[in-house]
Amino acid sequence: MFRAAVIGATGYAGADLVRILAGHPDVELSMITSRQYGGQPFSKVYPSMAGMVDMECAVYDAKEVCDAADIIFTALPHKVSMSIIPELIDNGKRVIDLSADFRFNDADLYESCYQPHMAKDLLEKSVYGLSEIYTEQIKNAQLIGNPGCYPTSVLLPLIPLLKEGLVDIKSIIADSKSGVSGAGRSTSLATHFCEVNESFKAYKVADHRHNPEMNMVLSREAGKDITITFVPHLVPMIRGMLTTSYSTLEKPVDEVSVRNILKKFYKGRYFVRICDEGTMPDTRNVRGANFCDIGVKIDETNNRMILVSAIDNVVKGAAGQSVQNMNIMLGLDEKAGLNNVPYPV
């Protein structure tokens, strides 16, 4: 049994990590910490887990965490992560960070959309944890920058088709829609039930910090500079994210071929499911699961490819993918702890 710690266990991503790790067959959840709920039992914060996860939330202490765990998940706000991770790395621990702090290899890019970076020397070391794309690098990584939820949903369908040279790289538009849990557990008017329910809106239009993250990875994979147009929207539901992307085709191709390219690329990768002809993803189908469902439509009249992808923003978009990365890092079955059968409704 490996021992895992979750730092920041009471936010939504952290709590879902606790859920997954508590049921993981090969890992023992050995420590959890919380700034806000230090000293309280986890099941007092999340009574759903009473009788299952009653361990106490510790106050963070680097030494204690290093003593208690082999692998450490940091589910903290940006900036807080990079303030504690160097010490963990120095102690030889493997770290999977769910914030944006170690997603960028280029400190300037990070600083242009976040803040001054406090651990630049680690950026080179860190691996971008998009599990299906960077599997080999993840295996040996000591530090993972776990991808943002939006980038995960945008990148997985696009990368194989970009690599195939099918996509006009100047034409890419991603129109994403996220459930409210993506905004986290902090309270704000923006997440007040009465302001969100029976409401749909765009926000941070072409101005979201996940946009540079997508550009970076797409450019790396295509070997050319790519900047896409990205618009996120807020859906009145708890979990789920759907991205509809539009791009002009570089050469004529039919839907069957596109589907085949995707199927071939993701062959053997359990968590990516390509929808059959005539069916399209629905966030309902990935709710609570680590899947990314992908659908394809060619708009022939306009020579345009439409890709639709659905993930659970808290699972494949955060906690689930981070456990998938841990599984890869530890040489476990990629699915371990992640193969709960999804709910029909």
Next chain:
Amino acid sequence: MFRAAVIGATGYAGADLVRILAGHPDVELSMITSRQYGGQPFSKVYPSMAGMVDMECAVYDAKEVCDAADIIFTALPHKVSMSIIPELIDNGKRVIDLSADFRFNDADLYESCYQPHMAKDLLEKSVYGLSEIYTEQIKNAQLIGNPGCYPTSVLLPLIPLLKEGLVDIKSIIADSKSGVSGAGRSTSLATHFCEVNESFKAYKVADHRHNPEMNMVLSREAGKDITITFVPHLVPMIRGMLTTSYSTLEKPVDEVSVRNILKKFYKGRYFVRICDEGTMPDTRNVRGANFCDIGVKIDETNNRMILVSAIDNVVKGAAGQSVQNMNIMLGLDEKAGLNNVPYPV
């Protein structure tokens, strides 16, 4: 007082027409009909209106309707509308049809996406009821083809900018999101609460029958053939529609200029509101109202214009706009019956 009849009063669009007309200062709701609820009081079908609209739903009879009303709204399924409207027109009545049957001036186009047309000679006569765009033609029309909800939300922001020559006509993409009431009151698995709530999906991807309707109007306004890519999505909320459209700019232009073009174009038109810099539409802000809110963002990096529009699909997207058209036809204040103050939540 003008006398108005609603044919098909118990579907969602019909019932919202009843709501609006029952409160209209210059119009008397003189007859309502329902195939399903003929002989029953309207307030038995919609108990919310008990004490307000207790009149009986009649079974449709052309003569009785013509005797009872000066202006007739038909809120019927496609095909049913065109089977009864010719007789009403022959009797000299003015008709506003909320189905697709009289939206197209070209029978072939209609038939390519619906069915054989049974009243082709009326197509030339009918006016497309996009109130702010075809005001002059509406004034004198005897027959209005009231626009679809999706086309209303797509066309209002785009038309002024197309006319200004700002938009690369090959580049237009409209990504729309609709509340569930757009699917009507008929029961189906697709509108079952448990299948819709906590769910988000795309449907009829690049294959929706409102797409040719948009193409037709955009082409007419631009004087050039335009075919856009259109993808509708379903949002777990009752009312509301938001469209995010993407198009490449033909010439450099900043947000302020775009906003000014829109403000100038819609000057004096109460129901179109252009959002100030830094704010964007939210369907919440138009819930239950006849407004179309429009927001603008220029993605300079990609030379792309992003337009966001929000309407209530049942009001500006159906019943409300049809009453607005009636007001224009009858020489009334455009706002009459439509100026209820929206709910804050």
Next chain:
Amino acid sequence: MFRAAVIGATGYAGADLVRILAGHPDVELSMITSRQYGGQPFSKVYPSMAGMVDMECAVYDAKEVCDAADIIFTALPHKVSMSIIPELIDNGKRVIDLSADFRFNDADLYESCYQPHMAKDLLEKSVYGLSEIYTEQIKNAQLIGNPGCYPTSVLLPLIPLLKEGLVDIKSIIADSKSGVSGAGRSTSLATHFCEVNESFKAYKVADHRHNPEMNMVLSREAGKDITITFVPHLVPMIRGMLTTSYSTLEKPVDEVSVRNILKKFYKGRYFVRICDEGTMPDTRNVRGANFCDIGVKIDETNNRMILVSAIDNVVKGAAGQSVQNMNIMLGLDEKAGLNNVPYPV
């Protein structure tokens, strides 16, 4: 035209007051104030009202309010109300207070569940604004303590039957269910979308501050001490409140008779609707309206009467009833400003 001011215009009750008064035919909304948004246009806080209510939120100043208005609504938190109302009363203004501060005539009772009272001398003067019950007293009142939402839904069905001697006064139980807007616009984990949606719970079980308010009014009407068991619950919806009350019958009576007692009692009172046999209230039917719908069922086996009542907690439960009270005070039509036709969906 009378001139009305709303103090605390940007909370949910205050904003709904603004909505109603802005559409009121006999009243001019002459001033609105907000602690949080002083100096900002109301439509910036509630963009739904852009073009309709663009007046600025003033910072509260007693003299300016008194100069601007004949009648003043205070939609403020408990305690804040009683700190400003005495000055308004001294200036001869008529005041309708939506907080709990002036609902009790007995300071001790108030203090037992709220805090020390700062304007005890006004308690005798204040009238409990349950419009249909205290109409005569309201007409001449200078100060109204507008009822809580829960008490409104509990009291209206019970009072006529209590007065008829039908109810065993020791047996009354009220099980109430409220939409989230009842918790107000302040942010908290309890109103976070992800904590509320897909969730149902009881709270403050037999320990809610509206309980003594109900006891007081029921006792007054029955002429005997009554204490009821009251349990509120939270429903994942924005607006709406449903109360199911249970009481043992003092003497055998059938449903028709109970319904007739209610119909007779509320004869001529537009806003109370008694449901026909076989139908029961649904909050949907009163959404956005000032109605209180009441249904009756006799459980003969257990000699028990079940009353179900539905209101919109923000309208009949707060802003709407306060305007109804204003109409009564000013000798206007009780329905003025409150007869918007409800939405079918």
Next chain:
Amino acid sequence: MFRAAVIGATGYAGADLVRILAGHPDVELSMITSRQYGGQPFSKVYPSMAGMVDMECAVYDAKEVCDAADIIFTALPHKVSMSIIPELIDNGKRVIDLSADFRFNDADLYESCYQPHMAKDLLEKSVYGLSEIYTEQIKNAQLIGNPGCYPTSVLLPLIPLLKEGLVDIKSIIADSKSGVSGAGRSTSLATHFCEVNESFKAYKVADHRHNPEMNMVLSREAGKDITITFVPHLVPMIRGMLTTSYSTLEKPVDEVSVRNILKKFYKGRYFVRICDEGTMPDTRNVRGANFCDIGVKIDETNNRMILVSAIDNVVKGAAGQSVQNMNIMLGLDEKAGLNNVPYPV
């Protein structure tokens, strides 16, 4: 490995059975049938399970089912169940029926609220599958009548206190609230998203067919005739059920004592959780899980006990409890297949 079949696998209870059994460590899901989807892969009906449960839905054939399975779950409508179960029993199979057909030992009682019974001789044999109460009888049962969802939520908190003689048996009232999945997957206006969302109502007030079921079990446990008042309500959420019950105390008792009685009674029973002082159940905490959470409050003023219980109506209220019963019947760990860690949100 035991082999299990699910008859009627595509309704909500059946599908949740498939979910649970597909992840069960000691049972192989060897056959599923569906009238509506015979011949189609299960994952076509529930795409969430693609890659996990792709087996085909068979058309029901008694012989094939008996050949394929050791234990058979029937998740069928009332009446259909009793038309096929006798043949399965004759073939020596153990059957767990989720309909009402075998919940009653008294045919007359069944017939008074359902229809003529077609397999009366089996009624004596059948065991009421309230897992925590009838554990011993379940162990050896060949036929289980799995409890209704409402009875499960009403009975579990009440039975221990009834047995203790604490409750005035003439005073019991159960006010229950259910999510929409309780109405099943069939389409109807009553489950249309636009009719349910933002809505709350009572239905079948004191007239629900689960009422006699509760009366029967309570009477059996108390050894006296008990008829309770039962009112169900519909909550705009998918899963979840909360019951608030009210009863007069036969003798003075404090909350701590009541809680201790419950804790003692359910000692060692994993799926019943008694809430600590000051906390109350929330359906959110049992969503997707087989728990029944119970909270207690004594209203001393009225000498009344308030019990609040929360279950997931599809899990503990149907599929989950039926698997729990199977585990008991087969001598497996009661928790097997049912110990998935619940989602934090």
